[in-house]
Amino acid sequence: MSAHAVAKVLDLKGLPCPMPVVKMSQEINSVKVGEIIEVHTTDPGSLADFPAWADTTGNEVLETKQREGSIQIFVKRLK
Amino acid sequence: MSAPATMQATTHYQDLEFQIAELRKKVEELGPAQENKLSMIVFSGDLDKLLASMIIATGAAAMGMKVVLFFTFWGTAALRKANGDARGKDFMSKMFGWMLPKGRNKTKLSQMNMGGMGTAMLKGLMKKKNAPSLDQLFEMAGQLGVEIKVCEMSMDLMGFKREEIIDYPNLEYVGVATFLNHSRKSINQLFI
Numbered sequence: 001m002s003a004h005a006v007a008k009v010l011d012l013k014g015l016p017c018p019m020p021v022v023k024m025s026q027e028i029n030s031v032k033v034g035e036i037i038e039v040h041t042t043d044p045g046s047l048a049d050f051p052a053w054a055d056t057t058g059n060e061v062l063e064t065k066q067r068e069g070s071i072q073i074f075v076k077r078l079k
Numbered sequence: 080m081s082a083p084a085t086m087q088a089t090t091h092y093q094d095l096e097f098q099i100a101e102l103r104k105k106v107e108e109l110g111p112a113q114e115n116k117l118s119m120i121v122f123s124g125d126l127d128k129l130l131a132s133m134i135i136a137t138g139a140a141a142m143g144m145k146v147v148l149f150f151t152f153w154g155t156a157a158l159r160k161a162n163g164d165a166r167g168k169d170f171m172s173k174m175f176g177w178m179l180p181k182g183r184n185k186t187k188l189s190q191m192n193m194g195g196m197g198t199a200m201l202k203g204l205m206k207k208k209n210a211p212s213l214d215q216l217f218e219m220a221g222q223l224g225v226e227i228k229v230c231e232m233s234m235d236l237m238g239f240k241r242e243e244i245i246d247y248p249n250l251e252y253v254g255v256a257t258f259l260n261h262s263r264k265s266i267n268q269l270f271i
Contacts, residue, residue: 016210018138022219025141056142 124153133216140223151230172238
């Protein structure tokens with residue numbers, strides 16, 4: 001159970017750099033502004049890269065969670 | 080007592096005004112504002128450097144940046160088709176054609192190549208770790224709108240013909256002025 005109302009779940013597990021942010025950029029427009037995408041990755045670089053991506057593109061990372069075997073990231077589309 | 084102080088303040092104020100006017104003039108002369116764009120020179124024809132170039136390029140495109148890649152010198156060989164051939168080449172062009180890698184998948188590591196063993200090992204590792212290959216990166220770059228500009232002079236020097244160059248959605252043959260015009264408006268410039 002997550003605290004966020006998620007519009008879409010993106011499974012990017014097993015994809016290394018630069019694939020997670022590339023896929024993210026391709027999927028962000030599939031939800032409406034204000035909606036949230038939940039991302040699952042196994043790339044440790046994603047912990048730093050998703051906030052960097054959001055900072056550049058003007059979107060928001062609400063939360064990153066390091067779970068066993070994967071990383072969970074909640075991204076809110078702002079633009 | 081206060082008169083000289085006031086006068087001094089007035090002169091100081093006028094001086095400031097003058098400086099602001101000068102600055103304003105300089106800002107106007109600066110020309111077009113910089114765009115959220117990456118201009119990269121891909122000079123190397125080595126597998127590792129090509130991988131780095133393409134990962135940065137696709138990453139930048141994902142960050143919402145406009146991306147322009149300028150392939151020049153050894154980099155141009157990486158744009159050749161794997162099975163492309165061109166007729167009517169002179170002796171030197173044929174020599175270059177034989178010596179240089181025929182396309183991106185024939186490129187080698189810049190270090191630890193060890194007669195091809197190092198390159199084969201890296202490719203095996205990349206497959207195992209599911210890292211995108213140059214083929215996948217080029218395809219993705221095309222989809223993301225990454226532009227490729229090819230140095231016309233390098234093509235001519237090495238005797239490459241246009242029919243030998245890969246089909247890519249956004250490819251153009253240019254000279255140095257085109258690169259400079261892109262790079263001066265880019266917030267990010269790289270040479271790899």
